[in-house]
Amino acid sequence: MHARFFAPDAHASGDVVSLPDDEAEHLTRVLRLTRGDAIVVFNGRGLAFEATVHRARKGGAEVLIGQPSTAAPEARVAITLVQAVLKGDKMDDVVRDAVMIGVAAIQPIVTARSEIAASPLARGRRRERWERIAVSSAKQCGRAVVPIVFPPEPFEAVAAFADDRQLPGPMMMLVEPRATTAAVPLGELDGQPPREASLLIGPEGGWTPREIEAASEQCRLVTLGGRTIRGDAMALVAVAALFAKWGEY
Amino acid sequence: MHARFFAPDAHASGDVVSLPDDEAEHLTRVLRLTRGDAIVVFNGRGLAFEATVHRARKGGAEVLIGQPSTAAPEARVAITLVQAVLKGDKMDDVVRDAVMIGVAAIQPIVTARSEIAASPLARGRRRERWERIAVSSAKQCGRAVVPIVFPPEPFEAVAAFADDRQLPGPMMMLVEPRATTAAVPLGELDGQPPREASLLIGPEGGWTPREIEAASEQCRLVTLGGRTIRGDAMALVAVAALFAKWGEY
Numbered sequence: 001m002h003a004r005f006f007a008p009d010a011h012a013s014g015d016v017v018s019l020p021d022d023e024a025e026h027l028t029r030v031l032r033l034t035r036g037d038a039i040v041v042f043n044g045r046g047l048a049f050e051a052t053v054h055r056a057r058k059g060g061a062e063v064l065i066g067q068p069s070t071a072a073p074e075a076r077v078a079i080t081l082v083q084a085v086l087k088g089d090k091m092d093d094v095v096r097d098a099v100m101i102g103v104a105a106i107q108p109i110v111t112a113r114s115e116i117a118a119s120p121l122a123r124g125r126r127r128e129r130w131e132r133i134a135v136s137s138a139k140q141c142g143r144a145v146v147p148i149v150f151p152p153e154p155f156e157a158v159a160a161f162a163d164d165r166q167l168p169g170p171m172m173m174l175v176e177p178r179a180t181t182a183a184v185p186l187g188e189l190d191g192q193p194p195r196e197a198s199l200l201i202g203p204e205g206g207w208t209p210r211e212i213e214a215a216s217e218q219c220r221l222v223t224l225g226g227r228t229i230r231g232d233a234m235a236l237v238a239v240a241a242l243f244a245k246w247g248e249y
Numbered sequence: 250m251h252a253r254f255f256a257p258d259a260h261a262s263g264d265v266v267s268l269p270d271d272e273a274e275h276l277t278r279v280l281r282l283t284r285g286d287a288i289v290v291f292n293g294r295g296l297a298f299e300a301t302v303h304r305a306r307k308g309g310a311e312v313l314i315g316q317p318s319t320a321a322p323e324a325r326v327a328i329t330l331v332q333a334v335l336k337g338d339k340m341d342d343v344v345r346d347a348v349m350i351g352v353a354a355i356q357p358i359v360t361a362r363s364e365i366a367a368s369p370l371a372r373g374r375r376r377e378r379w380e381r382i383a384v385s386s387a388k389q390c391g392r393a394v395v396p397i398v399f400p401p402e403p404f405e406a407v408a409a410f411a412d413d414r415q416l417p418g419p420m421m422m423l424v425e426p427r428a429t430t431a432a433v434p435l436g437e438l439d440g441q442p443p444r445e446a447s448l449l450i451g452p453e454g455g456w457t458p459r460e461i462e463a464a465s466e467q468c469r470l471v472t473l474g475g476r477t478i479r480g481d482a483m484a485l486v487a488v489a490a491l492f493a494k495w496g497e498y
Contacts, residue, residue: 072476101486102476141477186498225498227321227351228390233485237350240489241498249435249474249490 003031006135006146007041007051007063015065016054017041022132024061027053040069044138044146071144077246078104078196080167081235084111084203085121085152090232095130097236099137099147102243104196106130107167108152113205121152155211158200162218168196173212173219174238175202180212183221186241193246199238204231252280255384255395256290256300256312264314265303266290271381273310276302289318293387293395320393326495327353327445329416330484333360333452334370334401339481344379346485348386348396351492353445355379356416357401362454370401404460407449411467417445422461422468423487424451429461432470435490442495448487453480 005027009017019027019041027033033053041063042048050066081103085091091108098106108130110117121127130149138146153161161167175183200219202211212221229237243249254276258266268276268290276282282302290312291297299315330352334340340357347355357379359366370376379398387395402410410416424432449468451460461470478486492498 073474075474097482100476100478100482102474140479143476187493187496223498225322225324225351225492227349227392229349230389233346233349236482236485237489240486241493243474244436244490244493247436249472 002038002040003027003033004040004042004139004142005063006044006139008044010041010043010047010049010051010065013049013065013067016062017065019061019063022135024056024059027061028056028058039063041065042071042138042144044135044144046071046074046144048144072142074143074145075102075104075243075248077193077242077248078168079239079242080105080107080196080198081239082107082109082158082167082198082200083235084109084155084201085114085116086203086231087115091126092130092133093232094235095133095149096137098239099134099143100141101236101239102143102248103147103239104145105148105150106134107150107161109155109158110152111155111203111211112208114203127151159214159218162198167198169198169218170194171198171200171219172222173200173207173215174224174234175212175221176206177223177226179206179209180221182216183223186222186224186238187245189220189222189245191245197242199242201234201238202231251287251289251299252276252282253289253291253388253391254312255293255388257293259290259292259296259298259300259314262298262314262316265311266314268310268312271384273305273308276310277305277307288312290314291320291387291393293384293393295320295323295393297393321391323392323394324351324353324492324497326442326491326497327417328488328491329354329356329445329447330488331356331358331407331416331447331449332484333358333404333450334363334365335452335480336364340375341378341382342481343484344382344398345386347488348383348392349390350485350488351392351497352396352488353394354397354399355383356399356410358404358407359401360404360452360460361457363452376400408463408467411447416447418447418467419443420447420449420468421471422449422456422464423473423483424461424470425455426472426475428455428458429470431465432472435471435473435487436494438469438471438494440494446491448491450483450487451480
């Protein structure tokens with residue numbers, strides 16, 4: 001199987017397009033491919049092509065786009081993961097895993113118990129880092145789509161985004177069983193798969209009662225069994241469970 | 250919430266029992282608890298109790314068993330995860346995650362494409378390491394059961410174990426969609442939850458055609474969607490999907 005590269009400018013067979021710097025470096029310096037080598041490229045928005053290296057040199061790479069190629073299918077339900085930013089590098093793992101399992105978009109949020117504020121996130125260029133991780137994960141899992149990673153926002157923005165439909169409905173908020181009596185087991189949600197959905201997952205310390213209260217106007221509150229799932233594994237487990245419920249597997 | 254400790258000798262209220270060395274060290278040196286402090290203990294076979302520290306000193310700890318306590322519920326379907334040993338530390342993560350999500354037992358196997366042989370596994374005391382990880386994960390996820398980690402065995406032992414019912418049926422082997430035409434999507438399995446089941450998951454490089462052929466006599470071959478899931482995330486995704494299908498969530 002040929003190596004896969006992210007080529008956002010790949011639209012049509014016969015074109016010669018440049019790769020982004022990270023991808024060019026991967027092609028030239030890591031894999032040491034040269035003119036004529038066969039690869040596969042995907043444009044991040046659903047198209048994949050066979051391709052050949054057209055020019056590879058220090059500082060850049062160009063590829064000749066060939067025939068359309070088949071990529072891993074996108075999930076039937078386009079889930080936007082609304083994930084509270086986790087401590088340290090754990091959010092990196094969540095982004096990687098969420099792209100791998102097949103979410104459509106990721107909205108990082110900063111909640112009352114997130115142990116990080118929004119401004120260090122911006123200074124730290126964390127979003128750019130998560131975007132690179134999303135590309136890297138798409139390369140590995142065979143998708144031709146690179147999910148959007150939205151800029152981190154405070155929890156309070158969720159309500160407005162829901163009104164604007166930047167966060168598609170139905171919306172679900174995962175809560176600990178003991179956090180509220182208003183939640184239902186995930187399995188008891190309506191089984192008919194929606195076209196899209198949003199899934200809110202809290203930080204290690206969970207949601208505050210106020211956040212649950214605020215979200216309950218727009219979100220179904222759902223639980224995921226009685227065993228404690230680590231914060232950085234919750235997205236993978238919850239999306240797998242939803243996909244199973246909605247006939248993805 | 251009080252700290253939880255693994256106390257395999259905890260059977261009945263009123264008893265004073267010693268903790269295993271690792272647990273005693275956690276109690277005395279990490280958490281620095283002393284006589285009279287309230288804790289929770291679980292015996293690894295399903296019982297949990299409130300307890301108090303009876304004696305804590307360098308080299309050991311004893312606890313007084315109090316009233317029975319509620320632990321996280323066990324899964325309705327007792328899944329034995331038959332996992333090909335992965336490279337490096339990745340198997341550690343799989344053991345941790347499998348215990349967290351709620352498998353009943355773990356049978357490590359060495360397959361044709363596992364990049365490790367059985368004898369270095371034995372010399373490396375890997376099983377003892379995985380057992381410690383299982384205890385640690387049970388402490389964190391709230392279970393009172395510590396899943397058994399069986400000694401690593403070659404793939405060829407699976408057939409005999411299935412006959413002996415050490416590996417309970419129904420048995421399922423996860424395969425890549427392109428590896429065989431004989432597989433069915435996981436969602437198309439009979440939806441009626443069994444009482445127990447075994448799930449075979451291969452190494453990073455996948456099963457060999459010979460292994461799939463051999464297993465197909467005793468296992469349903471199942472697929473899990475079209476996107477490539479990393480080897481070390483497969484158990485979590487597959488068990489979550491099966492649990493969702495079987496009404497666990």
